[in-house]
Amino acid sequence: MDLAFKPEELAFRDEVRAFIRDKYPQEIRARARKGWSYLPKEDHIRWQKLLYDRGWIAPHWPKEYGGTGWTARQKFIFEEECMAAGCPRLIPFGLTMVGPVIYTFGSQAQKDRFLPPILRSDEWWCQGYSEPGSGSDLASLQTKAVKEGNQYRVNGSKIWTSGAHKADWMFCLVRTKADVKAQEGISFLLIDMKSPGISVKPIVSIDEGHYLNQVFIDDVMVPVENLVGEENKGWTYAKFLLGYERTGIAGVGRSKMRLEMLKGIARAEHMDGTPLIQDPGFQTRLAQIESDLMALEITNLRVMASSGAGGGSLASLLKIRGTEIEQSINQTLVDALGNYGVPYDVNFPRAESNEPPAGPDYAIGLAAENLLKRAASIYGGTNEIQRNIIAKMVLAL
Ligand SMILES: Cc1cc2nc3c(=O)[nH]c(=O)nc-3n(C[C@H](O)[C@H](O)[C@H](O)COP(=O)(O)OP(=O)(O)OC[C@H]3O[C@@H](n4cnc5c(N)ncnc54)[C@H](O)[C@@H]3O)c2cc1C
Known part of the structure; x- marks a missing residue:
């Protein structure tokens, strides 16, 4: 299978990049850098409405319900570019979770009543x-x-x-x-x-x-x-929804963005007078994360290219590896900060806070994010449960 992007896919990527460059509001960008997980609701709504106006709010939905009609690889490119640019995540509960349940199993009246406000981000x-x-x-x-x-x-x-x-x-x-x-x-x-x-x-x-x-x-x-x-x-619909929830949790684009951030911090931070990035122990850690992330990205692309979806055991696999890598990056970021990574109240200022940070700007929010995202291996079904699913569905244990 050819995993390299074709010329039309590269052109699509440029189109997405240009949209983000021109439309992603600077003030939300600045707040997202300080506290991506706690952006105010209004910021999410503003960004989602910009995507709605462009027709890009629901790439995973069928076209007849407001989807984009993109190929699996276009969806991948879109997600990757948005995450790499630090755009707010699309709040998943309407768009990724209940929306697909309603258009798949709901009555016509439910589709008419609930889908349009989900697409417009008018109802959460x-x-x-x-x-x-x-x-x-x-x-x-x-x-x-x-x-x-x-x-x-x-x-x-x-x-x-x-x-x-x-x-x-x-x-x-x-x-x-x-x-x-x-x-x-x-x-x-x-x-x-x-x-x-x-x-x-x-x-x-x-x-x-x-x-x-x-x-x-x-x-x-x-x-x-x-x-x-x-x-x-309801159990049938609930399980259908969980497949959608877990695929989104892999978060390859965001982890790539955080890895670049980690490299930047490791260049700026010093240990015994030497930049951390030159420390052999740190380099080994970085290389491990980078190769794990590359493997996850290729797996993600392969899954999308072959089936166009990541339900069942594949969703579980992507969820486990995605969250493990995310947690490993978060911990390494905090470790790289040295003193500023320890007391999380020092790094606590959130998007809405006016308190001056005690450490360098790049330290803001990282310790808090590391603590919050310990939960990534729990929510959406714990990683142990995902392993049980793989054991049953793939290994027939
Ligand atoms: C940040 C966060 C956000 C969340 N958001 C939502 C939300 O919006 N809506 C919602 O409904 N839920 C939400 N959850 C709940 C989440 O889905 C549950 O926490 C999760 O399913 C685990 O359930 P539990 O906490 O009861 O742990 P338990 O089920 O009690 O598990 C405790 C431990 O035992 C292990 N374990 C349990 N059973 C087995 C087994 N059979 N084999 C091996 N190990 C096992 C688990 O892996 C875990 O380590 C959220 C959780 C978190 C932490």
Whole structure:
């Protein structure tokens, strides 16, 4: 298989680069450099609307629903260029997760109601899957929905709900049948976060940021037309969605960008009077990361070129390697900073902060990011669970 880009793909890459150069607002660029994981919602909306106006907001969607009609390699180029330029990530809950579920399994009325505001970034979503007692063993979830006339009465609690405090809607797994195999009694409901009975409690993470929440659902009434697909078939839709979620987590473009940042810092930082980049021990570490990342990039491209998708065990594989490499880069960045990598409050200033940094500008946010992204091997299904999936699907163990 030929992995080199063809002339028309190189022309497409130039087009993407020119768009980013001309349209990516300078002030968001500056904030993203300080705290990419905690950009204000308005920055994400502004960037996503610029992409929407250009017709590039949903490369993975079919053209009939607002997708771009790009080849798998064009999608790869686009993602890579956006990440390499430090553009805000596309908030995945609507575009990458519930959108594909709705256009694949939803009713016409649901498609008409929900897809356009997702594309325009006018409505934000969160993912109500995990519960206090159900993470890896998600099928054991207990949030209950009981049909009363043309509504469901929903009771329960969801946890680790990223961005719930900013979301307008939550796609939510609920139990609609108890006396069957766990996976067979689950349904997929769309819940308006403004519904009476929804309350959101913040969970502050190890980096002192607010990204996570617990959502309490007390006697929340949900119209039956917000059920996606068939009742008790939600597990099928939930698994379909997870394939999309995990592929995006590989993050090759962003890791490439961070690797370049690491090299820059290693040139600037000194150890015993010598630039860190000349230290043989550091060089070995750098070379290991670089070769791992190249291998992941080629694997990612190969997957896309052969099947155009990364579902099932391939999504698991990309998720494991992508997050391992991301964590390894983050740790090496922090190590390279020496003193400025240790006390994370020193590097804490976020996009919205006016505090002057104590260390060099390039140290800002790196220790906090390293701590936050320890969770990358947990969210989207832990890496241990991904290994179990590979063991079952590929090795038939
Ligand atoms: C930053 C962050 C954001 C998140 N965002 C969301 C969100 O928006 N929406 C949402 O619904 N959820 C979200 N989650 C939850 C996430 O999906 C769960 O944390 C994850 O599925 C693991 O579940 P758990 O935390 O209950 O851990 P557990 O399932 O209790 O696992 C604990 C440990 O045991 C291991 N383990 C468990 N079972 C097995 C097994 N069978 N074989 C081998 N090892 C096993 C796990 O790998 C893990 O190391 C988020 C989590 C984090 C950390």
